[in-house]
Amino acid sequence: MNAADEFYIGWSGRTPAGYARWSRLAASVLIVSALVGGLTLLGAQRDPGPGTWDPNATVTLVGRVRADPGPILLIDAVEGDGRVPARAALLVSTGKFGAAGRVANMTGDPVRVRGTLINRGGFVVIELVDGAEAVTAASSAGNPEWPVEDLGIRTVRGEIVDPKCYSGAMKPGEGKVHRACAVRCLSGGITPVLVGRDESGLVGGFVLAGPRGEAINQRVLEFVADPIVVAGRVERHGGPDGVLVMRIDPAAIRRQ
């Protein structure tokens, strides 16, 4: 049979030589393309960020908590061998839920907190373990003060994220692809954080609250993951290694 007479019938179980050659070529191209394509598309991905989280490494911390302007723990001591790279941490629950309700009646009290550390460049979030053992009364705390430094009115440009995913629970945990997840997290009570910088170069995660420290989760949902600019009063809670809090009117948020 000459090449022109060749004809392929799949069910016949025979592949004419000309068809076989092209099939082998196609299979080779496919397999090489799979290798090159996988490597190339991965190589084009953006750095997922420096967040870390070991969900199996539970730590116990002693300090004091406040429920507003967000569930914040000022850390006085770490029990055991653990180490925390900041003086203050935001508290969240497992899943996509906040923790404000779990510390609402303990404002200013010395507490013992059990959870796992989520850390991105010193911005620390603690995911509380489930159950009542997550936050218990402590007999004493080293420092009864709750230092707050007023940094004045600042204009910050950046992106509203949910701090749990952004800090390392999900990598990457920012941007449009993550928008729906962040909306779910904020809807579940996780305190919104504005990641960005102000006009003076102050960079970081600004815990967002209303002018009186009230939660504004529902009012910022439509701006999540968008590049925004907003002005508000900025405070630093817990000293130099503490956490930045920004009190804003959500109506003043503008997309860039």
Add this chain to the structure above:
Amino acid sequence: MSASYTGIGWNRQKRIYDAVMIASIVIFLGAFYGLGRVLFRPPHDATDETLLIRGLGSCAIIMLHIVLWIGPLARLQPRLAPLLYNRRHLGVGTFVLGLCHAAFATVQFHGFGNVNPLVSLLTSNTQYGSLARFPFEVLGLAALLILFLMAATSHDFWNRNLTPRFWKSLHMCVYGAYALLVAHVSLGTLQQERSPLILATVGVSVAVTIGLHLAGARREARTDRGSEPAAGDSGPWIDAGPAADLPMDRARIVCARGGERIAVFRHAGGVSAVSNVCRHQGGPLGEGKIVDGCVTCPWHGWQYRPGDGCSPPPFKERVETYRVRIVAGRVRVNPTALAPGTPVEPAVIEEGARV
């Protein structure tokens, strides 16, 4: 061909086909995940979930491209017909990968929250009025539903019971799914990653898809322009060229202006004309060959007798037939289709005609 339905009529061709397909998927995902682990080291590592979601989604849309490219490639290079033979397995594989991508993404981004993950999928972002903030997830979901319908009806049982025409129309929705997925990627990953390489990959892939289909369509357009009415004939007969130039056991495809394509075959008994459209999946019978005395479709090997358009027993498929005659050495075809399975006496080529 098969006279009865089985899950999959396995044969050596299908086993090799699927082995290459699965090997390619494993190599792609392995390369994607493996390099992800090597390139992104702690603390800049990506989570396993992220690598899986992105790897599975990328693999699924690449496979959909291959599914779409095979059709015109096999038209432009008939030796690639084996790629087309088992294309349905590629389509089902595409759906399975897309489903895994969607399942992981839904659990990851919408699970463990204060509403049902599927409700969250539809309600977390409703900013349909903005391209920049458009909920791209919904586009992927719509594409997945189309791919599901196609995968679920891919078996010949559904081809027969939905009727080949409806089945073909349903499966042409793959182009809708493709458009939705390109939009899904463009309004999702492309807005976040902003890598020129990913942008170029998507752009080139779409361009190749369009280019291949245009090339295939251009080739068919030559046939569809329509053959001239046969000179000196009072009826609707059209000219199908010199009988002597028709290669033995092969066909010439002709078409009356605005009419259906007709495959004019030369075989041992003379010249016969049948519809160019295979009853199975609409394959081009005129690009097939006479094998064992039957017109054989180049896509999946379905067969019809040239004299009456009927599949040989025990099969029951039938295609339209056309009256043919030879006048002054030229084949003439009456473009009025006869009912499927109507016997038509082949036109006899006079002795001495070149083969």
